[in-house]
Amino acid sequence: MFLLSELEDTVKVVPNDFRKADNDAITDTLNEKYANKVVQEVGLCVSVFDILKTSEGFILYGDGCSYIKVTFRLIVFRPFVGEVLTGKIKSCSPAGVRVTMGFFDDIIIPGGALQPGSNFDPAEQVWVWNYEGEKMFMDIEEPIRFRVLREQFTDTTPTNHPSLPAGRRQSVADTSASTDLAANSTKIPPFSITCTIQEDGLGLLSWWGS
Numbered sequence: 001m002f003l004l005s006e007l008e009d010t011v012k013v014v015p016n017d018f019r020k021a022d023n024d025a026i027t028d029t030l031n032e033k034y035a036n037k038v039v040q041e042v043g044l045c046v047s048v049f050d051i052l053k054t055s056e057g058f059i060l061y062g063d064g065c066s067y068i069k070v071t072f073r074l075i076v077f078r079p080f081v082g083e084v085l086t087g088k089i090k091s092c093s094p095a096g097v098r099v100t101m102g103f104f105d106d107i108i109i110p111g112g113a114l115q116p117g118s119n120f121d122p123a124e125q126v127w128v129w130n131y132e133g134e135k136m137f138m139d140i141e142e143p144i145r146f147r148v149l150r151e152q153f154t155d156t157t158p159t160n161h162p163s164l165p166a167g168r169r170q171s172v173a174d175t176s177a178s179t180d181l182a183a184n185s186t187k188i189p190p191f192s193i194t195c196t197i198q199e200d201g202l203g204l205l206s207w208w209g210s
Helices: 022-034 172-187
Strands: 002-013 043-054 066-077 084-093 096-100 107-110 118-121 126-131 134-138 143-153 191-196
Touching (some): 002 022, 002 043, 022 043, 022 066
Parallel strands (some): 107 191
Antiparallel strands (some): 002 066, 084 096, 096 107, 118 126, 143 191
16 A cells, blocks of 8 residues: 655755755655655655655755755555555445545545445435345445555646637637636546455445454
8 A cells, every 4th residue: 555666856955944954854845845746657645754865965056045866765655456445435426436545535436346236326325235135325434445446647737728829819718618628637636546346345344344
């Protein structure tokens, strides 16, 4: 679930941080940049684990800040495919179940990856597993055990749209399209995990007496 990833970066240490020990100033700057952020093909960064190597700092003319090339390791959340995890149900929809682990919410169990015989109850807005004539409701906040099927990284970096030709005013359609694109881009998580509970022992912990 958690692993160490080695990265390199150039860290900018501002003059106010010169009073700190070098590694403390570097660690604080790196944590501010990476903690709780997703790095593509790396995972969700938790915090800096250690500093492996640093270069001599250099100061740009007229800037006053120290720039240091750093090799460091981050604690990263990135479950491996096949790993079994436990979280809580955050929400349900006809598409499936969304699970949270408290610090990470983009865990999806599609409807087709639920226990056989499961169906969505539109009145209760939850999924129900029909097991031997008994209805097993998957209520919000219930602890759930699941297995990772796949991970997906999506580059959500904003892109520059081509400017309008000279002399042309932005139309209502242009504005609407730009707004829709911006809204849709915010809905796509940079890192998500697709999971399943189609196995004995998986699903709500209460189903299995644990």
